[in-house]
Amino acid sequence: AQSVAQPEDQVNVAEGNPLTVKCTYSVSGNPYLFWYVQYPNRGLQFLLKYITGDNLVKGSYGFEAEFNKSQTSFHLKKPSALVSDSALYFCAVRDITGGFKTIFGAGTRLFVKA
Amino acid sequence: EADIYQTPRYLVIGTGKKITLECSQTMGHDKMYWYQQDPGMELHLIHYSYGVNSTEKGDLSSESTVSRIRTEHFPLTLESARPSHTSQYLCASMNVVPGQGFTYNEQFFGPGTRLTVL
Numbered sequence: 001a002q003s004v005a006q007p008e009d010q011v012n013v014a015e016g017n018p019l020t021v022k023c024t025y026s027v028s029g030n031p032y033l034f035w036y037v038q039y040p041n042r043g044l045q046f047l048l049k050y051i052t053g054d055n056l057v058k059g060s061y062g063f064e065a066e067f068n069k070s071q072t073s074f075h076l077k078k079p080s081a082l083v084s085d086s087a088l089y090f091c092a093v094r095d096i097t098g099g100f101k102t103i104f105g106a107g108t109r110l111f112v113k114a
Numbered sequence: 115e116a117d118i119y120q121t122p123r124y125l126v127i128g129t130g131k132k133i134t135l136e137c138s139q140t141m142g143h144d145k146m147y148w149y150q151q152d153p154g155m156e157l158h159l160i161h162y163s164y165g166v167n168s169t170e171k172g173d174l175s176s177e178s179t180v181s182r183i184r185t186e187h188f189p190l191t192l193e194s195a196r197p198s199h200t201s202q203y204l205c206a207s208m209n210v211v212p213g214q215g216f217t218y219n220e221q222f223f224g225p226g227t228r229l230t231v232l
Contacts, residue, residue: 034220043204043223051218088154102221106156
């Protein structure tokens with residue numbers, strides 16, 4: 001069965017420092033992985049995805065994610081955090097077993113302190 | 115501008131009322147979804163649709179029902195609201211390119227409806 005785990009409920013980082021939000025996955029077959037961000041009282045916004053190709057994927061707002069097949073991880077990264085990056089981040093995996101469904105992680109809350 | 119809309123954004127109602135949460139998208143997407151999310155928590159899929167006249171129940175049992183009579187419209191109805199239905203409801207859609215399948219595409223989310231049942 002497809003699943004995704006976000007081991008940290010919350011990540012705290014100072015503005016200007018690099019940030020990492022962790023995600024690990026379990027899939028049968030090739031992984032199709034996504035990151036979304038949710039700001040307060042809003043829906044989710046797509047950040048980036050890994051389908052195939054380069055292990056380093058670049059996305060919106062300066063975010064990037066590193067796909068690591070041996071560690072089954074897809075960590076979200078940003079070289080220099082902004083206060084405005086404070087939000088809830090969801091890792092997700094496409095459920096290829098059918099139903100056009102996406103399986104979301106529990107979410108990680110990122111706090112960036114000025 | 116292509117987008118996905120949800121109305122109302124906020125709704126406070128009394129127990130036993132019938133309500134319909136509206137979701138519309140202007141992108142012509144076939145696949146649409148309803149998620150339930152307690153504030154700041156994980157998403158739970160409650161309904162989805164492959165296209166017109168197609169609806170399926172999701173992973174989380176829900177007392178709500180959905181319909182898909184038009185591609186752009188995917189309303190969710192609660193026949194008799196209860197306090198346990200208090201939550202945020204997110205609608206989403208996804209494009210499927212003919213011949214390419216669905217695997218690669220991201221979902222587009224509406225802003226959500228925050229429902230409070232007293």
